[in-house]
Each structure stands twice: as structure tokens, then as C-alpha cells.
Amino acid sequence: MDDPGRITAPGCPATLDFETAQVILAAHALPLGTEHIPLDVAANRRLAAPVIARIDSPRRDCAAMDGYAVRSADLDGEAFLHIVGARYAGTEAAGAIGPGEAMRVMTGAPLPQGADRVVMLERCEAGSGWLRANPYPGERAHVRPRASDFARDTPLLGIGAPLDPFALVAAAAADIDAVTVWRRPRVRILATGDEISAPGSAGSALHLIPDSLSLALAAFCMQWGAGEVTRGRIADDPAAIRSEATTSAGNADLLVIAGGAARGDRDHCRASLRSLGLEIAFADLAIKPGKPVWFGRLGTLAVLGLPGNPTAALTVARLFLAPLLAGLGGRAPASVLRWTMRKVASPVAANGPREAFLCASESDGAVHVPDRQEASGQALLANADLLVRRTANAPSIDAGMPVPTLSLRA
Numbered sequence: 001m002d003d004p005g006r007i008t009a010p011g012c013p014a015t016l017d018f019e020t021a022q023v024i025l026a027a028h029a030l031p032l033g034t035e036h037i038p039l040d041v042a043a044n045r046r047l048a049a050p051v052i053a054r055i056d057s058p059r060r061d062c063a064a065m066d067g068y069a070v071r072s073a074d075l076d077g078e079a080f081l082h083i084v085g086a087r088y089a090g091t092e093a094a095g096a097i098g099p100g101e102a103m104r105v106m107t108g109a110p111l112p113q114g115a116d117r118v119v120m121l122e123r124c125e126a127g128s129g130w131l132r133a134n135p136y137p138g139e140r141a142h143v144r145p146r147a148s149d150f151a152r153d154t155p156l157l158g159i160g161a162p163l164d165p166f167a168l169v170a171a172a173a174a175d176i177d178a179v180t181v182w183r184r185p186r187v188r189i190l191a192t193g194d195e196i197s198a199p200g201s202a203g204s205a206l207h208l209i210p211d212s213l214s215l216a217l218a219a220f221c222m223q224w225g226a227g228e229v230t231r232g233r234i235a236d237d238p239a240a241i242r243s244e245a246t247t248s249a250g251n252a253d254l255l256v257i258a259g260g261a262a263r264g265d266r267d268h269c270r271a272s273l274r275s276l277g278l279e280i281a282f283a284d285l286a287i288k289p290g291k292p293v294w295f296g297r298l299g300t301l302a303v304l305g306l307p308g309n310p311t312a313a314l315t316v317a318r319l320f321l322a323p324l325l326a327g328l329g330g331r332a333p334a335s336v337l338r339w340t341m342r343k344v345a346s347p348v349a350a351n352g353p354r355e356a357f358l359c360a361s362e363s364d365g366a367v368h369v370p371d372r373q374e375a376s377g378q379a380l381l382a383n384a385d386l387l388v389r390r391t392a393n394a395p396s397i398d399a400g401m402p403v404p405t406l407s408l409r410a
Helices: 018-028 165-173 214-223 238-251 269-274 310-328 379-383
Strands: 034-038 067-070 081-087 101-105 117-120 124-126 130-133 155-157 178-182 186-192 228-234 254-258 279-283 294-298 301-306 340-343 355-363 366-368 386-390 402-407
Touching: 018 279, 018 294, 018 310, 067 081, 067 124, 067 130, 155 165, 186 214, 186 238, 214 228, 214 254, 214 310, 228 238, 238 254, 238 269, 238 301, 254 310, 269 294, 269 301, 301 310, 310 355, 310 379, 310 386, 340 366, 355 379
Parallel strands: 081 101, 186 228, 186 254, 254 301
Antiparallel strands: 034 178, 067 101, 067 117, 081 130, 124 130, 279 294, 294 301, 340 402, 355 366, 355 386, 386 402
8 A cells, every 4th residue: 555555543442533533534535636627517626737817808908888988188178079980899800099089889899999998878978970078087997908807827726726606707718618627536335234225115124224324425425526426235244245345446436334334243344345455544433423433445445434323424424524535536634624613502411531523503693402412313414504522521511602513514
């Protein structure tokens, strides 16, 4: 493995803290590479090379208002000017005016040679071939000089910039038709468990429960920067797990396994993959929920193991899968873990020996932390929009006190 792959966690269960795990993860969450793509399919991608203007904007001096292009020297007194033509945006030839002449111009039209200002229509009186212009004292010229927005060869967007609608305006205006972006990770989601079945089919047998995670995790990955996501569902079978991992190694950059992450009799994931050469970077964290989370590599394939309980899985996904996707896609992993201090609406109990991440919601300017926090809960997730971070052995806090919070959503 490369040097980042040699960063590993201590072997003792549940002794590795959250921050150390993040450092290890960041060492593995390196960009996957770049690709050059047409601008018209680049929305919401991230630049891997700067956007440099290919042309001036505007291309030439042009009118900033509908009105008349004139010479400032002709505006003294009650001068009447002779109208010699009209120009519109898209007109190729700018034309020219001489002393005592004016030209009708629309916004964006080229400024005629000899003109140095535009008097807006509201300050003009025009007749058949003549014009009397009366601009406000000190009024601006209403001219957009050539390259006043940006000049050719000007860097407009830097590496890492998201190509959102606002950035796309600048890129297109710069006459750019293709951009170099970071490649987005291909993700395989694998839900494990003898008891899980497709939603809608669990009612057929009492021992079945709906697979509530794989679809949610796929949507999560798309929200946080994945380019392609596929899903699978298998029983707790070591051979099936190895087969899925072998296939994923050729078709994905990241394998996310939900379930089978703990140390129960049928938690086969890590043991099954070790025979294929899995190298564990970290496992068994001193956090709650999420103690069973683990991360490793099968050659170039990154593998993240999540708990099977829904609230634990989505909490851990926000804390580890989101920064992992960010790093693989060319962003700094830490950029998606920005904690904000917010005040709690009611008292929060003291915390135990493991650092805790509690589902919460914000309303009326305060954070509401439900008393009941269950790793297997699912209804709780539908109403949560924040995680509240509580350090190990943190004392209870009163209503109105601030706590670190993290948005659950992208």
C-alpha cells in the first residue's frame, strides 16, 4: 500500500477517539483523479483546474442602458443633435458619430466610435431625426468599457470551486466549453443480514424486516458527491461477502457495508475480507453510536463498515462517509465537518465514557435533543436535522447553554 494506507489504528477495541479516526480517514481520502468534460454536463461538479477567461467581457465598449450614444462635448447648453442611426446588441459594426450627432442604442449595443457616453431614454426628447439630451448633473456615462468585467486570460474560478449556477455563468461568459473536474467516486452499497428483505416484502414472514438502509445510504452518497451508486443485499454469508467485494474491486472506488460490523457470531464482514487482503486502518471507536464502525482497504478499493442499526448507521455515515466522499472527490474531508455552537432548548443529561453524537432538531432558534436516543431507531431520523456532540464524561447542561452541532444534510 501507499504510505497513507499504512496509517493504522491501535488494536485495542473502543480506545480510538473520534479525532484520531478522522486523521486516519483523511490520509486515505485522497482525490481519485480528474476528467475533462463538456461544460453543459458539469453542473455541481468541482473544478480540478482553474477556469481562465478566453475572451474579454464585454468584448468592446458597449451601452449599459437603452438611450442615445453621444459626445459629452455636445451636451453643453440646449444643443440639438442629429440622429444618424441605431445600434442593437449583436450588431457587428459599431458605426461612428461626429460633432453634433447621436446614435440610438439599446443595452449591450456597441458604442459608436466618437461617443463617450449614453444618455438614457428617460432624459431624452427625440423627434424626426433630431435629439435633445438632458442628463442629470453628474450622471454616470452608462458605458461598459471593454474588459471592465474581466479581461482575457483572467482566472475566474479556482481549483475546488463548485460549478453551481452562479459559477456556470462566469465559466460560460468566459467562452469556456469544457472544464477539468475531480472524478466523483463510484460507490457500491452492500446491506447484509439474513433478516432483511426488500421494502414491501417483509410482511410475508415474521422473521423479516425491511431493508431501510441501502436505499437511504445510496441517496446519502449521491447528496455528498458520489458519481455512481449501486446497491446489493446479501445474507450473512462469508462467501457471498467475499464475492461482492471481489466484484466491487473492479467496478467501484468505495464499498460501503451496512451490518455485520460488530463482533457477534454472524458478523462476518471483516473476517471474510481479511482472506482477500483487507488492511484495517481503524476499527472499534470510542463513540456512541457507532462503536463498530471500521475502515480499511482492499488494494485500491476503500471499504467502510457501518453498523446495521439505522440511526447508528446514518450518524456514522454523516461523520465518516461524508468526509470520505469529499476527499475522494477532491475536497478537504474536514470541509464537511463544520461544527456550529447552538443553544439547547432544554437540559441535556450527563454523558458516559464514550463521546456521543445525539440526533436533534432546531426550531425557534434552539436545539431540541430528544431524551430517547436509540441506535436502532428510525422515526427519530425523519425529524432530525442536526447532530449534537457530547465529549466523553461531559456533565449535564442546562437549557440555554451552547453545544457543538453539525448539520445532518448536505
